[in-house]
Every structure is written in structure tokens, then in C-alpha cells.
């Protein structure tokens with residue numbers, strides 16, 4: 083395809099100059115372009131293919147960027163990026179120095195709100211709509227949210243707030259529910275069942291009072307009019323969204339531009355909170371993705387669109403996620419009290435097999451991180467042993483639940499924290515940089531940082547056996563390749579181990595950076611300790627190393643501020659030990675998207691970087707002046 087139309091669109095203003103009859107051709111080119119570029123870069127696929135017509139219609143009808151589009155999650159914004167002046171940069175998507183896979187305010191004026199985590203769009207759009215009212219400006223704010231993201235409490239908190247007037251002001255906010263009957267996995271929960279009922283009874287809603295005028299000029303209007311004649315006097319039931327104060331319209335076909343464009347035009351001209359329910363297909367227009375939307379949610383790398391995603395001929399290294407999934411099944415086999423919980427991340431968290439084998443002990447609670455944690459607390463109160471499998475970045479959502487519902491009551495909940503540290507292509511929104519800092523300060527919480535695959539299995543077992551809340555953190559992908567021993571052995575609680583005996587400098591490694599530290603230590607003849615626990619910290623080992631070395635170096639793949647290195651300095655202070663300490667970890671800045679190996683190197687957290695930092699601080703032949711307190 084030579085993308086003649088797309089090439090003529092440098093910005094949405096160009097799109098708006100085209101006759102409506104050309105829009106389907108634009109959509110066809112756009113879909114092909116997105117598929118082709120994702121096949122070269124990897125990235126989210128199904129959701130982008132499913133929102134092509136919606137994106138064209140939105141930029142055609144609304145006066146963007148003056149009217150604000152807020153994309154929930156933002157994993158479906160590739161067509162939006164192409165239409166908003168970033169067509170030529172799509173080949174750099176999610177790569178170091180390239181454009182982000184999510185909307186970014188610093189990337190384009192059309193990206194009105196940065197996302198990555200779900201269910202924020204209605205709140206943000208409501209804020210923008212209210213700001214327009216307060217400032218006396220005429221503009222619309224549109225939130226585009228998927229059916230999966232709609233399950234989060236935050237979406238309903240926003241509806242609850244946006245549907246009523248405040249001080250006489252009612253925002254002109256339009257919520258578009260993009261219902262493709264999919265989350266990453268098949269959708270779960272009562273809301274999904276409700277939306278399905280709305281879909282099957284669509285003739286009812288099409289005939290509702292508020293909807294009729296909006297459907298004018300659409301193919302649905304005549305149908306709605308006839309239906310109204312037929313049902314005169316009948317009470318048509320309201321939708322939940324109307325109860326929240328929104329004018330509900332739909333469901334309409336989100337791939338049919340002849341319905342979408344006039345419906346959006348009519349909604350654009352209405353005041354107050356509007357709600358449009360559209361129905362789309364995840365992966366639309368690409369048969370393989372339509373047939374298997376779970377697999378085609380995202381591409382991990384390049385692929386041939388004619389062939390689709392293929393498994394590599396030789397299996398890759400076992401990932402930490404797989405280690406967790408195997409451990410979970412083995413542990414469930416051994417202990418009938420185990421219950422596995424995921425907030426909508428079954429595949430990413432390695433729980434597919436567990437779901438198959440233990441369906442009654444598997445709970446996908448939807449995109450509901452807060453609920454997942456308090457639900458686990460409830461299970462634990464009744465003597466069960468919940469394991470919450472959650473990405474480090476998403477546990478941020480449930481901080482109070484972790485503190486208030488789990489830790490204060492000292493309940494035995496195991497948090498399996500996947501995606502700890504930098505995650506690579508998803509960038510700062512998904513990086514798990516903060517969990518050590520935000521968990522270790524909470525009383526009763528134990529924080530385990532396994533160094534490799536086997537340690538991960540044993541740490542999960544150790545945490546599971548502990549009678550209190552525990553986090554076990556591990557990164558995306560594979561580690562050093564240490565094949566887990568099948569037998570599960572509890573690690574000595576709160577104890578680290580010396581892995582290399584050297585002189586003068588002692589490196590205290592937390593987590594998978596142990597191996598980079600060992601490599602650096604070889605060249606410096608430094609001692610290396612695998613600390614295993616951030617909390618309880620092995621204060622005896624810290625003291626011993628401080629007394630026998632000239633300087634300590636802490637190494638971790640989490641944020642420096644408040645992290646494991648800080649725990650070490652606190653322990654030294656508490657023991658009255660004074661020794662130079664170099665703390666290595668992630669800096670006080672958001673690390674961009676890109677290849678994780680390169681990113682770690684840029685942060686000075688590969689073997690060469692660790693060595694260089696030590697040499698820089700302590701000299702090539704590390705000799706440090708002894709402190710008075712030793």
C-alpha cells in the first residue's frame with residue numbers, strides 16, 4: 083500500500099478537510115499502516131486495530147487539540163499518533179529516544195493526558211471539562227475507555243462525580259465506552275455481564291428518549307423511530323450510566339463510520355455529561371488477531387503480518403514469571419489453603435496453568451488492584467493463604483489496602499511482585515522502581531529480593547510459609563539462568579550470604595544485580611554479599627562487612643531514595659558504625675522506554691557501570707581511609 087491519503091494528513095486539520103466519503107479509505111490505510119509498523123517494532127496491536135474507525139471519527143468530528151481526547155490506558159493510541167503528526171516516527175515506537183507507546187503530554191499537543199495505567203480517563207476528562215467551565219472556555223473533553231478499564235473503581239468514582247453539577251457547573255464531558263468484550267484476557271465480572279445484556283437489548287437503548295435525537299442522521303434513527311411507535315406507553319428501562327447522570331446512547335457499531343460520525347456530531351453539540359457505548363472487535367481487520375485477541379494483545383518484537391506471531395525455534399530462557407507460575411501450581415498442590423489472585427493480568431503474571439488446574443482457587447478480579455488486596459486480606463482472615471500476583475507498578479494503586487487491610491492486621495498475604503525494576507519498552511509508567519521503598523517502611527511487611535530463578539522459587543516458598551505479609555520481587559524476563567531446584571526449602575529468615583570473599587570493598591547486592599556485582603567484584607577483588615532480604619535486613623552481616631572492609635557498596639534495581647541501600651545506611655547508623663557507603667540504584671528521575679539492557683547500562687547498573695562507579699568513588703585500587711568508629 084502506498085498510503086496516499088495518510089501521506090496527505092499531517093495533522094487532524096487535514097483530515098477534517100476531506101469529504102466524509104473518504105473516511106473509510108483513510109481508516110483502511112491507517113489500519114494497514116499500524117499493522118505494518120507494529121510488525122517492525124513490536125507493541126500493542128489488538129486494541130489499536132480495534133479503534134481505527136473511532137480515532138478517525140473523533141479527529142474528524144472534534145476540533146482537536148482544542149477539544150481534549152483522553153485515551154484510557156493509552157495502549158490504543160497508535161492510530162491517533164499516526165493522524166497527529168507522528169506517522170514518520172512510528173518506526174521508533176517504544177525504543178530508546180523514540181516515541182512512547184502511550185500518550186505523553188511532552189510528545190504532542192494532541193496527547194492531552196499521559197496514561198499507561200488504566201481507568202484514569204474519566205477523572206481527567208472531567209477535570210478538563212470543569213476547567214473549561216471555570217475558565218469560561220467552550221470545548222469538549224472526551225474520555226475513551228475500554229470495557230476492561232471500566233471495571234476499576236476509579237472509573238465509577240469519576241462517573242459519580244461527573245454526572246452531577248458542582249456549584250451550578252456541569253462539565254461538557256463525553257465518555258466513550260469502547261466495548262470489545264475483552265480485557266487482556268477474557269473479561270470478568272458483573273459489569274461485563276451487564277454490558278452484554280445492554281448489547282443484546284440494543285433496540286431498547288436505541289429507542290431511549292435521550293438517544294433519539296443523538297441518533298439523527300444515522301442508520302439507526304429510522305429503526306429507533308419505528309421501535310418507539312411500536313413500544314408507545316412501554317417503560318423502557320434506564321441504564322446504570324443514566325442513573326449516574328449521563329445521557330446514554332448506544333450501543334452502536336464502532337467500526338461503522340456512517341453511524342459513528344453523525345452520532346459523534348450530535349453528541350458534540352449537546353451540553354452536559356454524555357455517554358456513548360460503542361461495540362468494536364479487538365484486532366479488527368487482521369484475522370489472526372480477531373481469532374486470538376489474547377495472543378495478539380501485544381507483539382513482543384518483530385513479526386511477519388502474513389504469518390503472525392510464531393514461537394522461536396529454540397525456547398528462550400525460563401522467565402521469572404514462569405518460575406512463579408510453576409511454583410504457584412506446585413504450592414497449590416501441596417497446600418489446599420492457597421488462593422491465587424490477579425487483577426486482570428493472568429497471562430502476564432504466569433497464571434494460565436494455575437487457572438486451568440485450580441479454577442476454584444483462581445480469582446481474576448478485573449482491573450481492581452485495590453480490591454484484589456483487600457479481598458486477599460478477607461481470605462487470610464478466614465485461614466486461607468492468598469497469593470496476590472501483581473506487577474510492582476500496579477501495586478502502587480493499592481498502597482492503602484496493603485497498609486491498612488493487610489499489614490496493620492499482620493495478615494499472611496504473599497505479594498508476588500512481578501516486573502520489579504525497569505521493564506523496557508513500556509517505560510516509566512510501568513517501571514517497578516518504587517516497591518522496595520514503599521513496602522519496607524510499612525511495619526510487619528517483609529521484603530525479599532531473590533537473585534536468580536532458583537532463589538525466586540525458594541523465596542516464594544519462604545514468603546508463603548511466613549505468618550505475615552511478604553513481598554517477593556522479581557523482574558520482567560529471565561535472569562542468570564539458574565534452574566530452580568524442584569524441592570522447596572525455606573531460606574533462613576532475614577539472612578544474607580557472602581558469595582565472594584575479597585578485600586577492602588564489600589558489595590551488598592539486593593536482587594538480580596547480584597550477578598553484575600559478582601562480575602564487577604572479580605575485577606576489583608571485592609567481597610560480594612547476596613543480601614536476599616531488604617527486610618528484615620541481615621544487620622549482623624552488614625555489621626560484619628562494615629568491620630572487615632574499608633567501604634561498602636549497595637546495589638539494587640530499585641529507586642535509590644528509600645531503597646535497600648538506605649536500609650543499609652540506617653542499619654549502620656543504628657549500630658553506630660561509620661564507613662563510606664556508595665549506594666547504586668535507579669536515579670531520582672523517570673527512566674524512559676527502551677531496551678532494558680541498554681537502560682540498565684545507562685543507569686550504570688551493569689557490571690561495567692558498577693565497577694566504574696566504585697573506581698570513580700574509591701580509586702582504581704580501592705583504598706579508603708579507615709573511619710574513626712571502626
Ligand SMILES: Cc1ncc(C[n+]2csc(CCOP(=O)(O)OP(=O)(O)O)c2C)c(N)n1
Nearest residue numbers: 129198199200228229230231264265266426
Ligand atoms: C491499573 C492498571 N492495571 C492493569 C493494567 C494492564 N492492562 C493494560 S490494558 C488492560 C486491558 C484493558 O482492557 P480494555 O480497557 O477493555 O482495553 P482493550 O485492551 O480491550 O482495548 C490491562 C489489564 C493497566 N494498564 N493498568
Ligand SMILES: CC(=O)[C@@H](O)[C@H](O)COP(=O)(O)O
Nearest residue numbers: 155157198380430501508558
Ligand atoms: C498496557 C499494559 O498495561 C499492558 O498491556 C502491559 O504493556 C503489559 O506489559 P507486559 O508485556 O510486561 O506484560
Ligand SMILES: [Mg+2]
Nearest residue numbers: 228229230264
Ligand atoms: Mg476491552
